[in-house]
Amino acid sequence: MSISKFNTHTSFTAYECITVNELEPLLEKSYKTEGGIFALCSKGSLKTIINHTEYRIRANELIALPPESFLQLLAASDDLEIHTVMFSQQLIQNAGMGKNMMDKFYIIGKHYVFPLSEGTSILYAEMFTFLSHLYKEVGEKLSDAVSQSFLSLMLQGVSELCPEQTRLIETPGSRHFQQYRIFVRLVHADYVQEHQVAHYAKKMHMQPSALCRLVKKESGHTAMEIINIALIMDAKTQLCTENTPVKDIALSLGFNNAAFFNKFFKKHTGVTPQMFRNSVR
Numbered sequence: 001m002s003i004s005k006f007n008t009h010t011s012f013t014a015y016e017c018i019t020v021n022e023l024e025p026l027l028e029k030s031y032k033t034e035g036g037i038f039a040l041c042s043k044g045s046l047k048t049i050i051n052h053t054e055y056r057i058r059a060n061e062l063i064a065l066p067p068e069s070f071l072q073l074l075a076a077s078d079d080l081e082i083h084t085v086m087f088s089q090q091l092i093q094n095a096g097m098g099k100n101m102m103d104k105f106y107i108i109g110k111h112y113v114f115p116l117s118e119g120t121s122i123l124y125a126e127m128f129t130f131l132s133h134l135y136k137e138v139g140e141k142l143s144d145a146v147s148q149s150f151l152s153l154m155l156q157g158v159s160e161l162c163p164e165q166t167r168l169i170e171t172p173g174s175r176h177f178q179q180y181r182i183f184v185r186l187v188h189a190d191y192v193q194e195h196q197v198a199h200y201a202k203k204m205h206m207q208p209s210a211l212c213r214l215v216k217k218e219s220g221h222t223a224m225e226i227i228n229i230a231l232i233m234d235a236k237t238q239l240c241t242e243n244t245p246v247k248d249i250a251l252s253l254g255f256n257n258a259a260f261f262n263k264f265f266k267k268h269t270g271v272t273p274q275m276f277r278n279s280v281r
Helices: 020-026 087-092 099-106 120-138 145-159 165-170 174-191 197-203 209-218 223-241 246-252 257-267 273-279
Strands: 005-007 011-016 030-033 037-044 045-050 055-056 062-067 070-078 081-085 113-115
Touching: 011 145, 020 070, 030 223, 037 055, 037 120, 037 145, 055 062, 062 145, 081 120, 081 145, 087 113, 087 145, 145 165, 145 197, 174 197, 174 209, 174 223, 197 209, 197 223, 209 223, 223 246, 223 257, 223 273, 246 257, 246 273, 257 273
Parallel strands: 005 030
Antiparallel strands: 011 081, 030 070, 037 062, 037 081, 045 055, 045 070, 062 113
């Protein structure tokens, strides 16, 4: 499987003014985030897929990603400037913060992208700049308690932008949405070997029809679409970054033969795997 883990080995990591040149090595690759990520686009635009939905991030928009998100960066404008702060999953779960923090992350994570006014965007940019300077100066020496206070501040700020703000206080993390998150995690773990909804329904002790209804309600996608998107994202990553023959990529993704994989890929992208590989080289 070619999907990489996107994680920080410190409690928090912060960068300011990431440009398209710095981001380019990450483009057209798929990642599974292991920490919580906040990013502010201050200039230009970024096209990305977040948990199976495509977004175009523009200036003065804030991104909030919970741990265990599925991310693929597709393209960036030449004038892109983006600020990023990432908190480790261990930090989020430590000191008794885990459940409340994760609940907030998951409800916020139903939206991912939040438009800001120009004034609010400037304030966030100043916060990201401060955190990036702090990270450069202190790095791993910063205590978890201080890092957690920054995490709480970021989450509180984003939660106030969230359309479901009242739910963050009253009923964080609905049971159905938590089940949807479990389904997504299972897909990320098993999609190479298992392409059918029935496999995931069985692991979740549900009927396939019930799982399909739940996933559609919570995500707007069918369960099958989420499995297929995971396969396509992985296939595109391998086609962009490796010289592996298409037939071997097909086998690595659980397809019995290249012909069936070619049909599957063309159905979902409009081009054959080889045509896609030629177009990005």
